[in-house]
Amino acid sequence: MLSKIGRAAIDGFDEFLYAMGFFARVLRESFLLLRRGQVGRRVLVNQILFTGIDALAIAAAMALAIGAAINLIGSSLLAEFGQGKLMYTILIIVITRELGPLLTAFVVIARSGTAIATELGGMAVGHEIEAYVAVGVNPISYIAAPRFLGVVISMTVLDVYFNVFGLIGSFVVVQLVHPIAFNEYFRNLFAVLTPGDLLSGVGKSLVFGVIISVVSLYRGFAVERSVTEVPVAGIKAVGSGFMLCILADVVMTSVQYLG
């Protein structure tokens, strides 16, 4: 029993070191991709198209719904307690700081994380990766780096759009139910919003993008030879992605509020 635990711990530590090494290589190749402008740029554009633009609709819908709900609750319930302006604080906390980046991350994990893991798993099963290596193409450089950058960029940009739709779009939706003066709304909103809020949201999106892309790539490359490993890689990518994003969110929020 003890030996099993010890072996699992050693294996886990080894895997962690391997993952860190993988992350370091992906990071290095990503910088190289940006500097050299190699053929991987086409993959990067496609990845942004798939991860960012294609996910924009669902992210926008979520942002609109959450923002409108907070607006409605804030303008009716909070106003009864004479704390109507607290609505803007809640809006900023939920949309910009906390829920926005996390929900965007969940959307990206569900859509792109599984896709990247299963795609790379399929490539591994089909020996495509070995073929790239055989012809002298670095698979990290051509396959991993564009996807890594694409997911990170998409996550960050999606978070910006989430904020845009959550803060501005919800205002438009609320006008249909409970009209609020445009000037009043944005003056109060930007009176509460701080650069720290924006930085927090963008920073979390960057971290979540890194986590999602690295976990998905790692799980995809981890597939060896069986086709049955492919969906498992997808499931593991989703599970690990959720867990690590939530863990990172807790750590960053703790540092932000306690620090």
Add this chain to the structure above:
Amino acid sequence: MRFRMRYADKLVGLFVVAAALFLAGGIIFLGANQRWFSKDIRFETRFQSAAGAGAGTAIMMRGFQVGKVTKVKLNDRNEVDAELVIYDTYYPKVKEYSILELVTSPIGLGTQLLFHPGKGEALAQVGSFLPLADSEQGKDLIDQGLVEIPVKDDTITRLLAGVNPLIENANKTIVTINRTLTEINRALAGQSTGPLGSIVNDASDAVSHADAMVADVSAQATALVTKANALVDSVNAITKNLEATTAAIRDPTGLVPRLLDAKGSIKTILDDKNALYDGINGSIAELQKTLKNVQDISASLNGQMPSIAMTIDEGRAAIKQAEDVLTGLKNNPLLKGGIPARVEQQPQSMSMREGQFR
């Protein structure tokens, strides 16, 4: 799908650039709204405590944020020196005698730092000191009516504003009572030289003389009691006399019969050797004779004048009654004083008018 792939670069470029523009626009709007590019006017103030008035605390005026606290520092006198800024757009409102007021919500909704503009003509100098409303300087300015203080916004604050003077008054009263009690204690202990001390000392002297006064009062009371006893004795004697008199009146052989007796008190009235009685009796006898004569005349005329007979009978009956009355009068003790002497009327010829013209 073909469109997406053909224009993938443009779509991605638009996607990223639009997001960057939104982000940049948001930051610029945020900066403009949070006055990153504005020149705010700096002032100073001093708090008793930084609780609720830390750096970043908004300074409000009639619901508008006109500035904020930028820095607080504990000074050598254990007071909190604070630096604040008033937004340049609101600087024209910062006239001389302007003050700040730190208002704490009674139901735990935080604190508010309010700005009350002064009524001076000139603007307050940049970097000058704005006193708090509860400081001595602030109170003086308010008392002199140099500050424009609006009506409080909410009911609770208004109530509190009304309650505060009451509490202050109550506090002053308690302090006064405390001082009074202290003074009383000192006076009772014989340590006070004030008016109360004099009163207590006088009271003490009076108490020391109380025994002599009581003895004096006791002696006088004894004399009064003796006199009262003598009076009571006199009253008792009078009462006994009255009792005896009453008993004599009640006794049929006592005073009344003696009064009514021919030799009694009536005697003194009627003791004229029965002259009055004889006179009356004689008169009655004469009258009886006359009536008898009239009866005789009536009897003679009886046949002709029965009415005269009847009249005469009635006259006789009346005479009998008069006789009974006279008998009653003779026997009546009220005629003790006798018959009063007649007052003779002066002749009319001796009037005053004639006297004057004599």
